[in-house]
Amino acid sequence: MEGRPIRKKTSLTDSKNTRQDILDIAAKLFSQRGYNGTPLRDIADAVNMKAGSLYYHFDSKEQMVLEVFTLGIESIHNTVLERVKVLAKNSPTRSILVAAATGHLEALLEKGDYSSTSIRNFGQMPEPIKSKVMVIRDKYESLWRDWLSEGLRNGEIKEGIDLSIFRLTVLGALNRTLEWYRPGKHSVEQIAEMQIGFFWDGIANKKV
Amino acid sequence: MEGRPIRKKTSLTDSKNTRQDILDIAAKLFSQRGYNGTPLRDIADAVNMKAGSLYYHFDSKEQMVLEVFTLGIESIHNTVLERVKVLAKNSPTRSILVAAATGHLEALLEKGDYSSTSIRNFGQMPEPIKSKVMVIRDKYESLWRDWLSEGLRNGEIKEGIDLSIFRLTVLGALNRTLEWYRPGKHSVEQIAEMQIGFFWDGIANKKV
DNA sequence: GTCTATAAGGCGATAGAC
DNA sequence: GTCTATCGCCTTATAGAC
Numbered sequence: 001m002e003g004r005p006i007r008k009k010t011s012l013t014d015s016k017n018t019r020q021d022i023l024d025i026a027a028k029l030f031s032q033r034g035y036n037g038t039p040l041r042d043i044a045d046a047v048n049m050k051a052g053s054l055y056y057h058f059d060s061k062e063q064m065v066l067e068v069f070t071l072g073i074e075s076i077h078n079t080v081l082e083r084v085k086v087l088a089k090n091s092p093t094r095s096i097l098v099a100a101a102t103g104h105l106e107a108l109l110e111k112g113d114y115s116s117t118s119i120r121n122f123g124q125m126p127e128p129i130k131s132k133v134m135v136i137r138d139k140y141e142s143l144w145r146d147w148l149s150e151g152l153r154n155g156e157i158k159e160g161i162d163l164s165i166f167r168l169t170v171l172g173a174l175n176r177t178l179e180w181y182r183p184g185k186h187s188v189e190q191i192a193e194m195q196i197g198f199f200w201d202g203i204a205n206k207k208v
Numbered sequence: 209m210e211g212r213p214i215r216k217k218t219s220l221t222d223s224k225n226t227r228q229d230i231l232d233i234a235a236k237l238f239s240q241r242g243y244n245g246t247p248l249r250d251i252a253d254a255v256n257m258k259a260g261s262l263y264y265h266f267d268s269k270e271q272m273v274l275e276v277f278t279l280g281i282e283s284i285h286n287t288v289l290e291r292v293k294v295l296a297k298n299s300p301t302r303s304i305l306v307a308a309a310t311g312h313l314e315a316l317l318e319k320g321d322y323s324s325t326s327i328r329n330f331g332q333m334p335e336p337i338k339s340k341v342m343v344i345r346d347k348y349e350s351l352w353r354d355w356l357s358e359g360l361r362n363g364e365i366k367e368g369i370d371l372s373i374f375r376l377t378v379l380g381a382l383n384r385t386l387e388w389y390r391p392g393k394h395s396v397e398q399i400a401e402m403q404i405g406f407f408w409d410g411i412a413n414k415k416v
Numbered sequence: 417g418t419c420t421a422t423a424a425g426g427c428g429a430t431a432g433a434c
Numbered sequence: 435g436t437c438t439a440t441c442g443c444c445t446t447a448t449a450g451a452c
Binding site: 171177 | 415
Binding site for chain 3: 018049050052053056057
């Protein structure tokens with residue numbers, strides 16, 4: 001679940017806390033208004049600082065957003081792994097995918113400022129940042145690659161499925177959930193179960 | 209297919225052409241770099257104008273992007289309708305969904321600057337624009353609502369499926385295709401067929 | 417660690433010449 | 435219809451006081 005590590009607040013320095021506060025606010029605003037739509041002044045205001053003071057903690061706005069991206073993707077990666085690793089060894093692929101989808105949505109929807117920033121703003125980032133982010137994103141996607149190819153190997157997934165297109169389609173559907181999900185009617189677990197249900201079982205009525 | 213209507217270029221006024229050129233460039237840049245990441249100067253440069261001259265054709269940057277959004281969603285709507293209406297009456301729901309997905313992807317991926325702007329930038333727009341756009345977007349989504357509820361009614365879709373969540377999941381998957389599809393290996397028709405195949409038939413191996 | 421002050425340039429938008 | 439010129443404001447980032 002990865003709660004933020006507790007740090008003692010010494011009178012000598014609370015720099016780590018402040019840095020964390022800034023990143024939290026930045027992630028929230030970047031997610032809501034976009035990177036280019038969020039001036040440093042707004043971030044500073046929200047942590048009761050002047051814009052210039054941010055430069056004690058960060059070298060540039062780009063460094064800030066890169067850190068938000070990294071933590072965001074790592075958050076998804078870790079949450080998904082935690083959800084999956086509590087399953088019994090050799091669990092059916094369907095259960096693994098439901099657990100993974102639940103973790104993915106949990107990271108995205110419930111503790112989601114960092115991860116949603118990484119989903120929403122990636123396309124508009126300058127190339128050097130994109131390349132760095134793609135490395136860790138690809139590491140995360142490899143988890144899905146492995147689960148799916150194992151499912152195909154052991155016969156749980158039918159042959160003739162393009163696993164690459166499938167993976168991108170599932171992750172796309174999960175990521176877009178960010179744009180419409182509102183807490184209330186359904187829990188995140190329920191959404192994940194439904195969505196993987198569509199993909200695994202289909203919606204066709206086979207009784208006819 | 210909705211090619212742009214041909215206009216004669218009179219020596220008296222080619223204002224409609226210029227206006228269209230500006231919108232085309234704006235859509236392209238908004239889609240690639242985001243609304244807030246695209247200065248009017250860049251749009252003007254690309255049409256060999258000075259930034260101030262754009263105001264002869266548009267009242268504001270916001271008016272420009274609103275127009276791009278509107279045309280983008282209408283483009284998806286129209287392309288989807290064209291793909292579906294060539295089907296035989298009473299075609300199976302699966303065929304309708306494949307045709308609709310093909311049209312959706314076609315609008316998004318092949319003539320996509322307007323429609324991809326509307327997908328990528330919606331979340332970061334100010335509230336008044338969002339509300340206006342949601343009206344036409346909802347009209348488009350109603351097409352899917354109708355096809356799905358008809359499929360449920362006539363027994364092609366199995367009972368117990370939450371059609372609302374399903375619709376949002378499918379459209380989410382289609383919209384996210386924008387972020388990973390590259391022409392070459394597969395055509396847009398093939399991607400649509402595969403994606404609806406996942407959702408309709410599932411990927412589970414039922415022979416086991 | 418945070419402040420004030422400011423540099424240096426970019427932004428959307430307007431006015432008036434042509 | 436497009437230009438030049440400019441307004442007023444906002445932006446990221448830096449320098450030095452406290």
